[in-house]
Amino acid sequence: MLLEGFATAAQPEYLLYALLGVTLGTAVGVLPGIGPAMTVALLLPLTYTLEPTAALIIFAGIYYGGMYGGSTTSILLNTPGESASIVTALEGNKMAKAGRGAAALATAAIGSFVAGTIATVLLTLLAPAIADLAVQLGPADYVALMVVAFTTVAALLGSSPVRGLASLGLGLFIGLVGTDTLTGQQRFTLGVATMSDGIDVVVVAVGVFAVGEALYVASRLRHGPIEVIPVGGKWMTRGFWARSWKPWLRGTFIGFPIGTVPAGGADVSTFLSYAAEKKLSKRPEEFGKGAIEGVAGPEAANNAAAAGVLVPLLTLGLPTTATAAVIVAAFQSYGIQPGPLLFTNNGPMVWALIASLYIGNVMLLVLNLPLVKIWVKVLQIPRPYLYAGILLFAALGTYAVNFVVDDLIVLLVIGLIGFFMRRHGYPVAPLVVGLILGPMAEEQVRRTLQISEGDLSALVTSPFAAVAYGILVVLLTVAVVLRLRRKKTEVMV
Amino acid sequence: MIAAKVEEYAFGGLVAAVGVFTLVDATTIAGRDDNVVGPRAFPYAVGILLVVTGIAAIIATARGKLGQAEEAEDVDENVRTDWLTVAKLVAVLVAHLVLIDVIGWPVAAALLFFGAAWTLGATWWRALPIAVVLALLVQVVFAYGLGLSLPAGIFEGVPFLDG
Numbered sequence: 001m002l003l004e005g006f007a008t009a010a011q012p013e014y015l016l017y018a019l020l021g022v023t024l025g026t027a028v029g030v031l032p033g034i035g036p037a038m039t040v041a042l043l044l045p046l047t048y049t050l051e052p053t054a055a056l057i058i059f060a061g062i063y064y065g066g067m068y069g070g071s072t073t074s075i076l077l078n079t080p081g082e083s084a085s086i087v088t089a090l091e092g093n094k095m096a097k098a099g100r101g102a103a104a105l106a107t108a109a110i111g112s113f114v115a116g117t118i119a120t121v122l123l124t125l126l127a128p129a130i131a132d133l134a135v136q137l138g139p140a141d142y143v144a145l146m147v148v149a150f151t152t153v154a155a156l157l158g159s160s161p162v163r164g165l166a167s168l169g170l171g172l173f174i175g176l177v178g179t180d181t182l183t184g185q186q187r188f189t190l191g192v193a194t195m196s197d198g199i200d201v202v203v204v205a206v207g208v209f210a211v212g213e214a215l216y217v218a219s220r221l222r223h224g225p226i227e228v229i230p231v232g233g234k235w236m237t238r239g240f241w242a243r244s245w246k247p248w249l250r251g252t253f254i255g256f257p258i259g260t261v262p263a264g265g266a267d268v269s270t271f272l273s274y275a276a277e278k279k280l281s282k283r284p285e286e287f288g289k290g291a292i293e294g295v296a297g298p299e300a301a302n303n304a305a306a307a308g309v310l311v312p313l314l315t316l317g318l319p320t321t322a323t324a325a326v327i328v329a330a331f332q333s334y335g336i337q338p339g340p341l342l343f344t345n346n347g348p349m350v351w352a353l354i355a356s357l358y359i360g361n362v363m364l365l366v367l368n369l370p371l372v373k374i375w376v377k378v379l380q381i382p383r384p385y386l387y388a389g390i391l392l393f394a395a396l397g398t399y400a401v402n403f404v405v406d407d408l409i410v411l412l413v414i415g416l417i418g419f420f421m422r423r424h425g426y427p428v429a430p431l432v433v434g435l436i437l438g439p440m441a442e443e444q445v446r447r448t449l450q451i452s453e454g455d456l457s458a459l460v461t462s463p464f465a466a467v468a469y470g471i472l473v474v475l476l477t478v479a480v481v482l483r484l485r486r487k488k489t490e491v492m493v
Numbered sequence: 494m495i496a497a498k499v500e501e502y503a504f505g506g507l508v509a510a511v512g513v514f515t516l517v518d519a520t521t522i523a524g525r526d527d528n529v530v531g532p533r534a535f536p537y538a539v540g541i542l543l544v545v546t547g548i549a550a551i552i553a554t555a556r557g558k559l560g561q562a563e564e565a566e567d568v569d570e571n572v573r574t575d576w577l578t579v580a581k582l583v584a585v586l587v588a589h590l591v592l593i594d595v596i597g598w599p600v601a602a603a604l605l606f607f608g609a610a611w612t613l614g615a616t617w618w619r620a621l622p623i624a625v626v627l628a629l630l631v632q633v634v635f636a637y638g639l640g641l642s643l644p645a646g647i648f649e650g651v652p653f654l655d656g
Contacts, residue, residue, distance in 0.1 A: 032565060159561055160558075166505075166547060166550055169512070173543065180522075187522055188536075216563065217567045218612075219574045382615065388624075389627075391609045392609070395602070395605060403643075405593055408590035412583065412590070423574075424500070445535065
């Protein structure tokens with residue numbers, strides 16, 4: 001099956017789409033202010049004319065490419081970076097300042113490649129098996145999975161569970177607007193005709209990511225020259241391989257499982273990998289001053305987690321990060337529902353997609369190792385033009401959905417909400433996940449209760465659902481205990 | 494500090510208000526009595542979630558637990574919020590959406606890019622040509638590359654620009 005996928009993905013046309021995807025992905029990963037979630041959302045309306053396989057190959061390239069590009073920025077830019085790669089910045093930045101930038105970039109790129117490839121192999125092996133099991137899940141089981149995903153994305157990650165849940169609620173509310181699929185009733189449309197189709201996912205994602213981010217950065221823009229640390233030193237030394245390969249592998253096996261279960265995405269895995277490397281290192285005193293293990297491990301973990309996220313995405317239709325949520329929306333815009341039946345109904349497409357992940361990883365290694373100098377130039381784009389461009393393409397992408405100006409009004413309102421959310425520590429990822437999973441969750445709840453004729457216990461009596469809720473309770477308890485303990489130590493200090 | 498707190502109360506209040514609206518407006522959704530879970534049940538749950546979290550955010554703020562502003566590469570943590578810049582950008586976006594149907598997408602887009610870049614500190618004589626070229630380029634790519642025609646406005650009938 002995979003070989004057939006390779007046969008498809010290796011056609012010149014698809015190779016070009018993959019190259020386009022990984023190049024765009026690296027570019028948006030390098031540039032501050034733009035991320036893969038927003039890029040995929042922006043490109044959605046423009047790819048309606050493409051066939052689904054081609055579009056999804058581009059999106060997969062953007063998804064993987066964004067992970068590679070982000071590390072370049074956090075190593076070379078003299079400012080704190082985004083959360084997923086902030087651990088890389090810790091050591092990578094120090095290495096670059098000490099004139100060992102080339103080694104830091106190389107261990108990040110090769111580590112990402114190693115981790116990305118191993119994790120894609122694991123995805124290839126695991127996904128069909130999980131899909132086979134998932135076919136047997138009933139609506140109540142899906143409700144349980146979604147409740148777990150909602151809770152972990154909104155409450156367990158981030159610093160403020162209350163604000164995460166509020167963000168989730170806002171996303172669920174936006175998802176409610178429109179016509180109810182089961183009864184055809186209008187909900188929350190305020191009598192506006194264009195609202196009866198609901199608020200387009202693209203408009204919300206672009207608003208909250210692009211417009212919200214641009215307004216937020218503009219409100220406190222860092223002026224003056226962009227300080228990029230020059231890339232120094234040689235990377236191909238004996239110590240490089242000897243000190244890097246173990247962290248790469250450890251990072252992979254820390255990152256992949258964490259990405260797979262709906263419990264964290266990339267951030268958690270990079271922190272765990274960093275802690276593991278620090279503990280296992282023979283030279284712990286180097287940590288904080290530019291230890292190569294502290295770049296190699298977390299970067300590998302980051303990429304492996306990104307591939308892991310694709311497992312629940314493809315087999316259960318369950319997105320656990322903002323980018324994954326937007327990719328689900330992309331599938332849906334082509335009338336394809338990711339989930340257990342994906343491998344049976346759209347087999348050739350999924351396998352071509354997975355094959356393109358292998359190919360994309362090789363392309364990314366080339367793009368990010370010998371060609372890294374180009375990305376350093378991209379990093380230096382003057383910020384006024386960068387953010388003006390983001391706003392222009394945000395407006396364009398939104399307008400191109402339906403060619404109505406009303407969508408731009410919605411874009412502006414949602415952009416302003418995203419702006420204030422960033423100011424007050426409300427994470428935006430739960431909003432997007434809630435928006436996309438909310439309607440699915442409602443449908444599954446109602447199907448469960450229709451089958452059980454209103455008996456609420458049906459939601460928890462299925463063995464799978466019961467286990468899922470059990471695990472969730474354990475996770476929440478652990479989180480509360482950890483939080484209380486941290487508070488105690490803070491008081492004592 | 495006080496301003497940040499006021500704003501934070503306001504946002505928490507907004508979340509709770511959206512929740513109240515959800516609960517109130519949900520009562521007007523016509524539902525069938527024979528079906529236990531009609532189109533109202535889920536909105537009620539979402540409304541309750543919003544009201545509870547909105548109030549909880551207000552309480553957290555009152556107890557001094559302010560939300561942490563997001564960090565980003567281009568954000569300077571040491572400067573105060575520049576509200577004028579934000580207002581100008583919003584005005585530029587509003588102008589863009591009003592002008593699309595009046596003078597066409599290319600001009601409206603050029604104004605959006607130019608206005609935003611200028612607001613953010615670009616030199617105007619450098620930003621202007623970039624804005625014009627970028628807008629025209631996108632117009633041509635859309636019309637001929639993607640087969641989607643953006644409203645040409647004042648360029649209606651002009652070859653290459655009017656898809």
